[in-house]
Amino acid sequence: MRRGLISWSPEEMPVSTLESRVSRLQQAMREQGLGAVLLHTSFAHPAAVHWLTNFTPYWSEALLVVLPKGTPVLLAALTQRVHPWIREVSHLGDVITAPGLGVSAQSYLDEHAAPGARVGVVGLEALPWSTAQPLMNSGWGPKLTDISELFGQLRQPADMTELRLAARAERMAEVTLKASPMNAGTTNAWASVLEAKARLDGAEELLQRIAPDLDLSPTLQRLEGDFPLGEKSAVELSLAYKGAWVRLTQMVCSGPQPASWLAAQSWFERGWRSMRAPHADLSQAGVPPGRMVSWTVQSCVGAEPLQVVAADAGFAPCALPAQALVLLTVQLQLTDGPWYASQMLLLGTGDNESRRLKDVAGL
Amino acid sequence: MSHLLRDQRCARVRHAMAQVGLDVLVMVGDAWRSDYLRFVVDVTPMEGVAVVALSLNNPTCVWVQHPAEAARWQQALPSAVVICTADPAAAVLAHLAQVPANAVGLAPSQVAPLSLAAGALGKTLAACTAMLDDLMVNKSLEEADALARSVRLADEGYAVFKQAARVGRREFELVADVEAWFRSQGCPENFMILGSGGPELRSMHPAGERRLAPGDLVTTELTPCADGYYTQICRTLVMGEPSQAQRDAFAVYLQALEAGIAVVRPGATHGDVAKAQNDVFRQHGLGDYVTSQYTRVRGHGLGLFVDGPHVLEGVPLVLEENMTLVVHPNTYHPVAGYIVLGDTVRVTATGCEVLTTTPRELFSVPL
Numbered sequence: 001m002r003r004g005l006i007s008w009s010p011e012e013m014p015v016s017t018l019e020s021r022v023s024r025l026q027q028a029m030r031e032q033g034l035g036a037v038l039l040h041t042s043f044a045h046p047a048a049v050h051w052l053t054n055f056t057p058y059w060s061e062a063l064l065v066v067l068p069k070g071t072p073v074l075l076a077a078l079t080q081r082v083h084p085w086i087r088e089v090s091h092l093g094d095v096i097t098a099p100g101l102g103v104s105a106q107s108y109l110d111e112h113a114a115p116g117a118r119v120g121v122v123g124l125e126a127l128p129w130s131t132a133q134p135l136m137n138s139g140w141g142p143k144l145t146d147i148s149e150l151f152g153q154l155r156q157p158a159d160m161t162e163l164r165l166a167a168r169a170e171r172m173a174e175v176t177l178k179a180s181p182m183n184a185g186t187t188n189a190w191a192s193v194l195e196a197k198a199r200l201d202g203a204e205e206l207l208q209r210i211a212p213d214l215d216l217s218p219t220l221q222r223l224e225g226d227f228p229l230g231e232k233s234a235v236e237l238s239l240a241y242k243g244a245w246v247r248l249t250q251m252v253c254s255g256p257q258p259a260s261w262l263a264a265q266s267w268f269e270r271g272w273r274s275m276r277a278p279h280a281d282l283s284q285a286g287v288p289p290g291r292m293v294s295w296t297v298q299s300c301v302g303a304e305p306l307q308v309v310a311a312d313a314g315f316a317p318c319a320l321p322a323q324a325l326v327l328l329t330v331q332l333q334l335t336d337g338p339w340y341a342s343q344m345l346l347l348g349t350g351d352n353e354s355r356r357l358k359d360v361a362g363l
Numbered sequence: 364m365s366h367l368l369r370d371q372r373c374a375r376v377r378h379a380m381a382q383v384g385l386d387v388l389v390m391v392g393d394a395w396r397s398d399y400l401r402f403v404v405d406v407t408p409m410e411g412v413a414v415v416a417l418s419l420n421n422p423t424c425v426w427v428q429h430p431a432e433a434a435r436w437q438q439a440l441p442s443a444v445v446i447c448t449a450d451p452a453a454a455v456l457a458h459l460a461q462v463p464a465n466a467v468g469l470a471p472s473q474v475a476p477l478s479l480a481a482g483a484l485g486k487t488l489a490a491c492t493a494m495l496d497d498l499m500v501n502k503s504l505e506e507a508d509a510l511a512r513s514v515r516l517a518d519e520g521y522a523v524f525k526q527a528a529r530v531g532r533r534e535f536e537l538v539a540d541v542e543a544w545f546r547s548q549g550c551p552e553n554f555m556i557l558g559s560g561g562p563e564l565r566s567m568h569p570a571g572e573r574r575l576a577p578g579d580l581v582t583t584e585l586t587p588c589a590d591g592y593y594t595q596i597c598r599t600l601v602m603g604e605p606s607q608a609q610r611d612a613f614a615v616y617l618q619a620l621e622a623g624i625a626v627v628r629p630g631a632t633h634g635d636v637a638k639a640q641n642d643v644f645r646q647h648g649l650g651d652y653v654t655s656q657y658t659r660v661r662g663h664g665l666g667l668f669v670d671g672p673h674v675l676e677g678v679p680l681v682l683e684e685n686m687t688l689v690v691h692p693n694t695y696h697p698v699a700g701y702i703v704l705g706d707t708v709r710v711t712a713t714g715c716e717v718l719t720t721t722p723r724e725l726f727s728v729p730l
Contacts, residue, residue, distance in 0.1 A: 003555075004542070005535035006569040044395040058556065058569040061395075079659045081566040081695075088571075125452065126412070129480035129488065130472050136481065192547035199539030207409060208546075209431065219438045220431050222409055224365075224590075225549040236431070238410075294430035304411065308429055308449065315449045331430070 003058040004199045004206070008089045012168075012242060013054050017161040018091045022052050022072060024154050029068050035117020036109055037066040037147065038135075040101075040127055045303035048122050049074075050243040051155065051162075055090035056204075063101045063131065065108055075104045102134030109140055120147035123303050152301035157323035157346075160362070162244060166325060167363035169241035170344050172201050173248045176237060180252070187212050188226040190235070198239055205240040211338070218293075218331070218338035231255065234340045238306070245305035246357075247298075247327050249342040260334045263289045268341045272328050273353040278319035280310055280326055280347055280354075290334035298327040322349035325357065365590045368505055369405035372498070373417075376403050379494050380419060386464040388417045388491060389455055389484065396474040398668035401591045402499055406439045407552075408432065412476070414451040416458060424458060426451035452478040470495050499666055500686060506592070507685040507709050510665065513589035514707050514718040516550050517596040520585045521721050528581055528728050530602055534559055535570035537583075545587055554586035554593070554669045562700040565657070577603045577730050582703040584691075586669045593669045595689040596719050597705030600726035612699035613725040619643035619692035620704050620723065623661065623674075627690065627708055627715035633678040637661040640692040641676060649696070658694035665689055665707060686710045687718075 029037060041049035042061040049064045050056050052072055062076040071093035076086065080097045087095060098104030109119065121127060124146035135141060158166070179197040184190035187210050198206040209220035213230025220236050221227075229252075236249045251261055271285030280297045297310040299320060306327055309318035320326065329342040348354040357363070380388055391414050392400035397407040404415055404423065411428030413436070418424075423443040427433050433447040448454045456479070459467055468491035469475055469484040480488055502510070520541055527540035534557060545553050556567040559581045567582055575581060584597040599616075601609055623640040640661045641653040652658065664671020664680075665687045672680045674688065682688075691705025706719035 003569045004538055005572065007571050042393075042395045044393040059554075079566075079655065081657065081659070082568060085566070085568040125478040126476045128473060129475045129477055129485060132477040133480070133485075136477070188547050188549050192543045195546040196539055196543035199542055200536055202535065206542075209409070209435075217438065219434045221435060221438075222407060222551055223546065223549065224551045296430060306410070308411070311430065311447070314447045329431075 004204050005202050006056060006058060006089055006204055007242070008054050008091075009242065012165060013161060015091055017159065018052065018054060021159075022066065025052065025066055025151070026068055028150055028154060029066070029120065032120070032147070032150065033118055034120045034147070035068065036113040037120040037122065038105060039064040039066070039122045040131060040303065045123075046243070047300050047305045048151065048303040051300075053090045053092050054243065055086060055092065056243055061101065061128070061131075063098070063105050065105065065112075067112060073108070075101055075108060077101055100134065102131040105131070106134055106138045106140060117143065118145055119143050120145055120150070122151045123148055126303070148302055152318070155301050156299060156325065157321050158300075158325040163325065163357070163360060164363050165242050165244035166246055166344065167357055167360070169203075169239050169244045169246040170248070170357055172198060172203055172241055173237050173239040173246055175201065176206075176239070177235070177248060177250045180235070180250075184229060186226050186228055187223055190229065191223050194235070194237065198237070203239050203241055204243070207238040209236040210234070214337045218333070220340070232337060234338070236340065236342070240305065245300070246344050247306060247329065247342050249329065249340045251340060258336055260289065260336050261339060264332055264334060264339045265341065268330060268343070271330070272343050272345055273348075275328065275345065275347060275354045277322040277324060277347045277349045279317040280320055280328075281317065282330075288332050290332040290339065293331040293333050293338070295328070295330045298329070299324055320347055322347060322352075365405055368509060368590065371503060371505060372402050373404065375498055375503075376417065376495070377419060379498060380417075380468070383490070383494065385466045385468045385491070386419055387459070387462070387467040389459075389467060389469045389479065390415045390417065390471070391475050391479065393474060396471065396668070398499065398666070399471045399495055401667045402495065404440060404443075405591065406436055407591065409435070412451055414455045416455055418462075418464070421462065424455070426454045452476050455479070500664060500672060500680070501683055502666065502685045502687060504685055506666075507687055509590045510592040510594055510687045511709060511718050513587060513592050514594045514720075516545065516548060516587040516589055517585050517594045517707065518719060518721045520545060520553070520587055521583075521596050521598055524583055524585065525600060525726055525728060528575060528600060528602065530577055530730055531574050533572050533574050535572065538570040541585065550587045550589060552588045555583065557581065557583040558701055560700065562698065564701045565695050566701060567703070575602055578606070580609065580700050580702065582701055584693075584703060584705065591667050593665055593667070594687075594707045594718065595665060595669070595691075595705060596707065596721060597689070597691045597693055597703040598721060598726065599702050599704060600728050602728055603730045604727055605725050609699045610725060612696040612702060613704070615643060615647050615649065615696070616692050616702050616704045617723055620690060620706065623690040623692065624706065624708055624715060624717060627682060627688075627710060628713065629683055629710060631682050633672060633674045633680045633682070633688075634676050636690060637674045637676045637678070640690070644692070644694070652694050652696065661692055662688055662690040662705065682710045684710050684712050
């Protein structure tokens with residue numbers, strides 16, 4: 001629930017980029033006959049609204065209303081006193097105080113949307129009931145339609161603005177991991193250094209999961225309390241920079257890197273290179289040098305910054321376009337213990353391999 | 364201690380479920396609203412949505428959206444059935460269709476999704492949420508003790524903040540220092556906003572890139588958590604020596620805080636606590652500044668969520684022993700600017716115990 005630096009740099013996030021994104025959505029709205037689109041945002045699910053406006057709520061929740069023309073309007077459950085801050089960090093039309101988001105959305109649609117128009121909602125099924133109920137019970141209820149798939153098709157591939165921000169976030173995460181103390185001893189000592197480094201460099205957010213002793217447990221834990229670090233441990237950093245989220249995983253060994261880790265890394269690189277749009281998976285990766293525990297492909301296609309779009313189990317594959325920005329995460333069980341890896345990628349297609357984000361020219 | 368509290372809280376929930384005839388309670392949470400899940404099963408979601416079905420007669424079932432989350436939840440709840448799935452809501456509905464249950468409830472209203480609440484489960488939302496709210500507001504002795512332990516983090520964290528505040532440093536650098544310190548203490552979570560500037564400042568906000576300057580009022584509220592329980596401290600400092608205007612303004616806030624705390628006792632209401640603070644401002648001709656135009660709340664409950672029941676005039680919530688709240692007359696002052704001052708208190712049998720130990724001063728930081 002914490003937030004570091006939240007700001008808007010028009011150099012890094014030009015108004016023209018935001019307006020272009022909104023225009024693409026409005027074009028799609030016209031093609032689909034939608035009179036309005038609603039996007040919910042909260043601390044936990046900020047990505048869709050952020051993509052269109054640069055706004056991330058540090059607190060509470062809000063609803064963005066996109067009409068076929070004009071700059072989107074934010075209905076904000078945050079108090080009016082913070083409206084100047086909202087305007088400072090985002091590109092919006094109106095900002096309207098809306099303690100009851102659903103009721104306010106209904107009123108706004110009554111006033112501004114074409115009567116009887118269909119209203120698209122990104123993530124309709126996931127909309128909090130406190131917001132959804134007034135809308136469902138209003139005349140707009142039958143007009144609400146889920147447009148998650150449509151939005152996902154607009155969302156990826158990421159544009160250059162987003163790629164630059166993600167690349168910067170990735171560099172920040174790499175530098176943060178390099179700052180890991182050699183002999184931290186405990187998770188508190190380790191996590192503290194990582195936190196300081198990332199946030200002093202301007203990270204908006206840093207979430208850490210650490211497996212302190214891989215000989216005892218492979219589980220990446222949320223850090224609550226202090227745990228001694230074993231000979232082998234793993235850290236997963238999820239870092240946000242100006243709304244762009246990346247995730248890096250690092251294996252740490254007090255001694256020389258085990259040969260098994262090097263073999264796993266080689267397989268992993270072959271694996272991510274082999275991934276192809278539209279269905280990113282590891283089917284062409286070959287046999288891993290150990291048991292596959294899990295793999296996931298995550299991408300920003302909706303309200304979650306890193307949404308699982310493919311996995312080894314439990315998920316129907318989601319079609320992604322070539323050059324989609326994705327995160328591949330893998331957990332293997334090697335003969336000498338667990339092993340994790342992750343990589344930010346641009347998805348390949350046909351004869352073109354997937355590429356690491358950091359290898360993309362111009363970023 | 365956290366597992367002992369979990370077992371105690373879960374037992375209270377099961378008892379409450381049995382009393383109202385619920386076989387299964389379905390709860391939803393995410394990184395924003397994790398408190399209900401934390402209360403019942405003592406696990407905080409980190410990404411995606413988590414849905415928990417707590418059954419009186421069958422193992423607890425959990426649905427999450429990422430394998431790493433599944434592994435983490437399974438480790439925390441070894442006897443639970445933990446499933447990773449793209450759609451936890453659909454999964455729990457399918458589960459409920461197969462598991463005979465006389466009565467199923469759903470909570471909380473704030474985060475339960477349309478897909479779960481639009482059907483029959485939605486009719487139970489208000490009552491089940493209220494049931495859990497009541498359990499969470501009325502803390503056990505052990506819960507209040509846990510919260511009291513986390514107050515140390517808030518006090519010491521503020522000392523770190525004061526040390527970090529130097530002319531020329533950017534707001535986000537202060538946050539970096541404080542967050543790093545919290546991680547060094549094993550504190551996983553802190554809600555923190557701040558403000559820096561002069562009389563033009565009307566509120567706090569997330570850290571920006573502004574550099575602290577001489578004469579700035581620098582406000583912050585730190586809300587760290589330990590064992591899941593959040594406490595809060597609100598303090599104001601001045602870069603350099605406070606001006607007389609700043610001192611005079613601060614004196615009103617101090618008087619208001621003391622007046623609010625003096626009212627805290629079993630039987631008083633949140634509204635009484637707010638009115639006591641607001642009346643001080645009115646007495647000083649600052650009645651306009653206790654309205655919603657300038658202030659959100661005059662405090663709020665504290666527990667497994669950072670923002671419990673609001674302390675506002677008219678809020679009828681009656682204080683009972685072991686409830687915990689922050690009292691804070693934070694608002695805009697027309698001469699000095701935005702000032703904050705707030706202490707965490709615990710309701711006792713006869714009054715309250717002030718848990719915050721940081722002096723109630725308008726601190727001065729050397730230039």
